Every structure is written in C-alpha cells, then in structure tokens.
Amino acid sequence: MKESSYQHIKDKDGKVILTSEQARNVDEDHHEFDHKPAKSEIEKAKFINTKMKKLRKKSQQIKAVADLNKAINSAKAPSRKSALNMLGVTTPLNQKVSWKYGKGTYSGDLIPSMETSTHRYARTHNGKIKSLPKNK
Numbered sequence: 526m527k528e529s530s531y532q533h534i535k536d537k538d539g540k541v542i543l544t545s546e547q548a549r550n551v552d553e554d555h556h557e558f559d560h561k562p563a564k565s566e567i568e569k570a571k572f573i574n575t576k577m578k579k580l581r582k583k584s585q586q587i588k589a590v591a592d593l594n595k596a597i598n599s600a601k602a603p604s605r606k607s608a609l610n611m612l613g614v615t616t617p618l619n620q621k622v623s624w625k626y627g628k629g630t631y632s633g634d635l636i637p638s639m640e641t642s643t644h645r646y647a648r649t650h651n652g653k654i655k656s657l658p659k660n661k
Contacts, residue, residue: 622647624657631655 562570622645623632633647633655640646645657 622657624655 620635620637621632622635623630624647625631631649633649636646636648636654639654643659645659647655647657649655
C-alpha cells in the first residue's frame with residue numbers, strides 16, 4: 526500500500542478530525558474546477574451565445590411587428606364621404622358586387638364613396654380593396 530503524503534488533521538486537543546484519506550479527497554475535489562476550458566469549448570460557447578442573441582433579436586422584431594399590426598388594426602380610419610353622401614343622397618349599405626377571377630366567382634361590399642368614372646371598388650371578406658373596372 527502506498528503511503529499518503531497527506532497527514533491527519535487534528536484539532537487543538539489532538540483529536541483526529543480528518544484522516545489522511547479524507548484530506549486527500551477534499552483536496553482533489555477542490556482542484557476539480559481549477560482547469561481552464563479548452564479553446565474548442567470557448568469557441569462553442571461563443572457560437573451558442575451569438576446564436577442565442579440573434580434568436581432573441583429576431584423574436585423581439587417579430588413581436589414588434591405583431592404589436593405594430595395590432596395597433597394599425599385597432600386604429601379607426603377616418604370616414605370618407607362621397608359628394609353624393611354629403612348632399613344627402615344615400616345608397617343602400619352593404620350593396621354586394623361580384624366578379625369572376627379564374628374559375629371562381631368572388632364577391633364583396635361595394636364602396637360607393639370611392640367610385641370613379643372608370644372604376645368601382647369593393648371590400649372583400651378579408652378586408653382588402655378590389656378595383657372593378659366599369660363596363661363601357
């Protein structure tokens with residue numbers, strides 16, 4: 526059996542507090558984290574940190590865009606009145622118009638206030654404005 530270089534640790538009265546084996550184990554435990562990380566571990570950590578920063582930034586940008594869209598949708602647009610509406614001539618609200626596109630027929634609510642001499646306009650079910658040329 527190999528002789529340990531560690532000695533017993535005793536208190537003031539001479540009682541053994543730690544044996545040489547226990548003292549060696551305590552010393553080994555303290556040296557466990559004394560080593561410097563390898564260069565590859567440092568590079569790996571830097572890569573991961575950079576990736577996480579990019580993900581956080583992208584997440585913040587997505588949230589900002591979502592908040593902006595929410596604010597835009599909640600804001601009310603000023604109501605526009607046509608010249609006829611100002612004179613008191615009213616047209617039925619929710620007048621439906623339809624048009625063909627490809628193999629389908631689509632419809633929307635007519636917007637009389639936007640009508641010009643060449644086009645009529647309709648709001649689709651998903652809120653988009655569709656320009657409809659008038660027939661000559």
